[in-house]
Amino acid sequence: MPGNSFGEMFRITTFGESHGPVVGVVVDGVPAGLPLNEEDIKFELSFRKPGKSFVSKRKEPDEPKILSGIYEGRTTGAPVTIVVRNVDVISSSYEEIRYKPRPGHADLAYIKKYGYENWDYRGGGRSSARETLSRVAASALAKKLLMLTNTLVAGHLVSLGPLELNCNVSFKEILCSKYSPLRCSKKDFEKKFKELIKNAIAEGNSYGGTVEVVAMNPPVGLGEPVFDKIKADLAKAIMSIPAVVGFEYGLGFKAVKMKGNEVNDEIIKKGNSIGLRYNTSGGILGGITTGEPIVVRCAFKPTSSIRIPSKTVNLKTNEEDLVSTKGRHDPAVAIRGVSVVEAMVSLVLIDHAIRAGVVPSVKLSKDDSEKIEKNWRRYMNLCKQ
Ligand SMILES: Cc1cc2nc3c(=O)[nH]c(=O)nc-3n(C[C@H](O)[C@H](O)[C@H](O)COP(=O)(O)O)c2cc1C
DSSP: OOOOEEOSSSEEEEEEOTTSSEEEEEEEOOOBTOBOOHHHHHHHHHTTOSSSTTSOOOOOOOOEEEEESEETTEEOSSOEEEEEEOOOOOGGGGTGGGTSOOTTSSHHHHHHHHOGGGOOOGGGGGGSGGGHHHHHHHHHHHHHHHGGGTOEEEEEEEEETTEEOOSOOOHHHHHHGGGSTTOOSSHHHHHHHHHHHHHHHHHTOOOOEEEEEEEESOOTTOSBTTTBOHHHHHHHHHHTSTTEEEEEETTGGGGGGSOHHHHSOOEEEETTEEEESSOTTTTEETTEEOSSOEEEEEEEOOOSOOSSOEEEEETTTTEEEEEOOOSOOOSOHHHHHHHHHHHHHHHHHHHHHHHTTSSOSSBOOHHHHHHHHHHHHHHHHHHHO
8 A cells, every 4th residue: 555545434645745736635534514614724734834933944825725525614525635835845955965865864765665766856755744734734624523522632842852841731731832933831941942942053953852742531432452552543643754753652661660550540530430540541541542631742853954964875976975955944843743743643533533433424413513613713712822
């Protein structure tokens, strides 16, 4: 399989390249009756958008166009196609890497797999993270549908290079990080992160970072034994994001150094229901959601395109050479990566919610549509406050 699609019942297929005319997505399996307009998609895209401080300076308006699957402001049950034009394309900045594959990027692997003569070197072609725009566009539909179960998904940057956010953060603060230029949930850390990233920019270098995403109030019972566990699908979804090098949920890798009684979560009464005291397992036990918040984290490596020269092989001369990357690049991909991780978590949750019958697969009732629209407005306002 060519690998451009993701999901079973709620299935996305992404298309387009960094310097092609458009990037876009076909979303199949959207139930009829979902209120949807281009502004909903634009809202989610705005948090991934380049052209701002501390991220790539590529100036893209990221205006989505819905080409199919809606009639009079509601989905029809047919595939929803969304396209976004690539506007600010400067392919000449990539002339050097045409013959000099960048260390750390996908260039060499694509050349080896598809052949040099077929390689679209312009802006990284299909391997460019411009593709992740398509995932974020699709996630607007997923997030809207999750309004039916009152589930909210939001993320923030929890580490950048050597700096780590080391305090408790509320879900509200995570939601509001959408309006922070560094996706920081705490103002004092935002300041420190800014200083660090300014140094990297001045040096022509880059930093890695850790992103945390939380899904509040997820439906109970999502995830199928044995191979379609929610943790397995989340891991695949998140590891498919360019530059992600690691995934964990709950205590994750920290659990290795702890003892059983510290890691096991206590089962307690929570009003009329039974819950967990500390949520050390990040909302997942046995690969199935417990109803506690889902907490996942992933590690992004530092951006590979840097101005500091490094060794490569010049494919024109077949000699070892030096390459330094020009063009506009993110000094830390983890910053814009937050929106992409949120998107992948939302896509996994809605796919499983439809598979479990928690969200209708064919048609939403009038009440469902109204509830979704009301909760969506509330969510947009909550992020701003
Ligand atoms: C939101 C986002 C933005 C990115 N921006 C850049 C960039 O400006 N320059 C770059 O070299 N890599 C960037 N990347 C990472 C590359 O796309 C990625 O390293 C490359 O496709 C190779 O894949 P791999 O790192 O997973 O092996 C970005 C990734 C994400 C998620």
